[in-house]
Amino acid sequence: MDISKLAASIAESPTVKLNAEAAKLRAQGEAIVHFGIGEPKNKAPMSAISSAIEKLNSGEVKYAPSDGLPSLKKAIVRYTEKNYGRTIDPANVIVSDGAKHSIFNVLYALINPGDQVIILAPYWVSYPEMVKMVNGVPVIVTPADGSFYPKLSEIEKAVTPSTRAIIINSPNNPSGAIFSDELVGEIVEFCERKNIYLLTDDIYHKLIFDGKKIAPVYNFTKKDIESTNVIVINGISKTYGMTGFRVGWVVANRKLVKVMTNIQGQITTCNSPICQVAAEAALNGDQSCVDTLRDTIEKNRDTVMRELQSIPGMKVVKPQGAFYCFPDFSAFNKDSMALADFLLKKALVVTVPGKEFGMEGHLRLSYAGAPSEVADGLARIKWALDPNAPREIQIGNRKVTRDW
Ligand code: PMP
Ligand code: GLU
Numbered sequence: 146m147d148i149s150k151l152a153a154s155i156a157e158s159p160t161v162k163l164n165a166e167a168a169k170l171r172a173q174g175e176a177i178v179h180f181g182i183g184e185p186k187n188k189a190p191m192s193a194i195s196s197a198i199e200k201l202n203s204g205e206v207k208y209a210p211s212d213g214l215p216s217l218k219k220a221i222v223r224y225t226e227k228n229y230g231r232t233i234d235p236a237n238v239i240v241s242d243g244a245k246h247s248i249f250n251v252l253y254a255l256i257n258p259g260d261q262v263i264i265l266a267p268y269w270v271s272y273p274e275m276v277k278m279v280n281g282v283p284v285i286v287t288p289a290d291g292s293f294y295p296k297l298s299e300i301e302k303a304v305t306p307s308t309r310a311i312i313i314n315s316p317n318n319p320s321g322a323i324f325s326d327e328l329v330g331e332i333v334e335f336c337e338r339k340n341i342y343l344l345t346d347d348i349y350h351k352l353i354f355d356g357k358k359i360a361p362v363y364n365f366t367k368k369d370i371e372s373t374n375v376i377v378i379n380g381i382s383k384t385y386g387m388t389g390f391r392v393g394w395v396v397a398n399r400k401l402v403k404v405m406t407n408i409q410g411q412i413t414t415c416n417s418p419i420c421q422v423a424a425e426a427a428l429n430g431d432q433s434c435v436d437t438l439r440d441t442i443e444k445n446r447d448t449v450m451r452e453l454q455s456i457p458g459m460k461v462v463k464p465q466g467a468f469y470c471f472p473d474f475s476a477f478n479k480d481s482m483a484l485a486d487f488l489l490k491k492a493l494v495v496t497v498p499g500k501e502f503g504m505e506g507h508l509r510l511s512y513a514g515a516p517s518e519v520a521d522g523l524a525r526i527k528w529a530l531d532p533n534a535p536r537e538i539q540i541g542n543r544k545v546t547r548d549w
Contacts, residue, residue, distance in 0.1 A: 155274050159501045167495045176541025178522030180510040181495035183318060183469060185386035187438050192430035193387060193423040200422045209418040211410040212402065213240025213394070217421045220428040221394050228350070229361040229377070229396075233370050236399045239406055240416050240424075244348045244380035244393030249275050250405045251344055251376055251395055252310070256281040260309035265295050266503035267471060269318045269346070273503075281309070285503055293322035293462065293471070297331045310342040315359075316349040319502045319509040320471040321446070321464020323353065326360045333365035336374045345377045348393075349467040351384045351435050354443045357465060371398045383467075384435055385427045392416060392424040442468045445512040445519045452523035456530055468513035471499065475506035477530060484508060491549070492525035493540055 164182040171177050188194075200206060212218070218235040225233050241247040248271070256262065258280040264272045266287040273283035286303045288295045300311065313332060315324040324332075336343040345362045353359065366373045380393030395405065409415070446463075449470050453461045458476030474484055481498035485508055488494045499507030512519050528534045537546045 151278070151280070154277060158274075159270055159497060163495055163497060170493070174542075175493055176543075178492075178494045178518055178525060179514065180512060180519075180522055181497055183383070183467075183511045183513065184388045185383060185438055185442070185468070185513040186515060187386040187434070187441070189387045189390070189423070190385055190427050190430055190434050192426040193385065193390075196426035197390075197419050197423040200419050206417075206419060209415040209421060211415050212406040213238065213416065214418060214421045214425070217392075217425040217428075220425045221396070224379075224428050225377075225396055229363050231361070231363045231370065231396075233396060234399070237370050237396055237402060238394055239397075239402045239409065240392060240394045240421060241405075241409060242393070242413060242416050243382060243391040244346065244378050245271060246391075246413075247378045247380070247393040247395045248272075248312075248344065248346065249278070250408055251342075251378065251397070251401070252276060252279045252281065253408055254401055254404045255342055256309055259307060261305060261307045263300060263303050263308060263311040264503075265300070265311075265313065267293060267317070267319050267499070267507070268312070268503050269314060270497075270501045272312055282307070284308070287503065293317065293320040294324065294328065297328070297335060300332065301335065304339065304341070308339075308341055310344055311336060312344045312346060314346040314348075316353060316464075316466025317469075318349065318467055319469045319497070319499075319507075320462065321467045321469050322462065323357065323359060323465040326364075329360070329362060330365040333362060333375060337366060337368065341374060343375050345375060347377055347379045348383050350379070352439050352442060352468060353466040354439070354446060355465065370396070373398075376401070381424045381427050384438075386434075386438060387423065387427060390420040390423050392420050441516065442513055445514075445516055446470070448516065448519055449510060449512050449523060452520075452527060456527055468511055470510045470512060471502070471504070471507050472510070473507050474499075481505055481508055487549075488526060488529055491545065492529040493545075494522050494525050494529075 160182050167177050167179045218238045221238045256279045261282045261284045262276045263284050266285050276283040284303050377396040382388040453459050453472050460473035464470050481500045485496045485498040497509040
């Protein structure tokens with residue numbers, strides 16, 4: 146079959162693929178520990194579920210406005226005021242089918258063929274592919290010091306007259322690192338000076354550990370919402386464990402929102418109103434579920450750190466937020482694809498190879514699951530990597546023997 150050159154150049158999402166593979170193995174009865182996809186395992190807030198049910202029971206499930214239900218947009222306006230200290234108008238908000246779709250819409254609206262978008266490694270797997278999908282060119286900036294923090298000078302060096310946008314994501318997927326306020330401030334100032342758009346992917350901004358506080362990105366611009374180069378992307382997937390509801394949004398100037406609304410009106414018409422009323426209830430409801438989720442994840446982070454640090458040769462940086470850890474496994478002399486495959490086959494643990502996030506030698510572990518599962522998975526990884534470990538262990542209902 147002939148497909149377009151562009152479509153042929155787009156890679157499969159490794160996180161989504163691994164999730165499907167893990168589900169298949171589990172269905173076959175394998176005792177898989179899933180450190181693969183980034184997805185909190187808690188249930189959606191009851192208020193969200195009740196709202197969705199009520200909407201369904203009404204029988205009135207029709208098209209919504211392309212930019213989102215007015216009541217959800219109002220909830221997002223309030224959320225922005227509360228969490229970002231910015232007063233915005235509903236005309237500055239567009240609701241889409243998950244933050245993934247929101248990012249794509251922004252890129253689609255901004256990028257001309259050949260425009261460059263700077264992506265900071267390690268990065269979320271979908272950024273480069275989405276840039277390619279809109280005929281843009283992803284330009285990867287990797288910190289030369291081996292850390293998870295770029296220097297402004299490294300970003301500056303990558304900028305050309307074709308640079309149209311920079312994407313930042315802090316707390317970061319896959320490293321769990323948080324950029325300092327100083328660095329974010331420098332990037333905002335730089336983007337505004339150079340008239341480059343700054344796509345701020347804030348999907349993990351509520352999942353920050355150790356009581357740390359970060360300044361909202363708008364604090365670093367004196368420009369109003371209509372003239373700032375800062376664009377904020379957010380959603381309900383991670384904060385409320387509502388990944389399957391597929392609701393995300395963009396806060397930007399009215400003109401850009403209008404253009405994205407036109408695009409969305411031609412492609413999806415609108416996000417499902419069932420999901421939108423659920424999102425609205427989550428945003429307006431009791432927020433203690435967010436604290437509970439963050440506390441669980443933070444405890445899991447501590448387990449992951451303790452166990453990884455006890456493996457000789459492992460280099461690991463303590464995550465400050467999100468629910469990922471991105472340890473350096475290069476001491477184990479396997480590339481990250483081979484190592485992830487080894488851990489899956491030998492220890493039935495799903496991880497994601499660092500190569501997919503633009504950093505070889507690392508593996509990403511997503512630890513938003515039950516604490517017992519996280520501890521079990523780490524014990525298996527330790528067993529698989531430790532030459533002095535017992536020859537045989539029990540995993541689920543099978544005995545696994547060290548044969549390597
Ligand atoms: N940005 C980042 C960094 C992510 O990890 C994800 C996870 N899917 C998304 C955006 C998109 O989230 P969603 O589409 O589920 O809202
Ligand atoms: N963002 C999550 C992850 O990185 C969910 C899967 C995806 O959309 O990539 O695993």
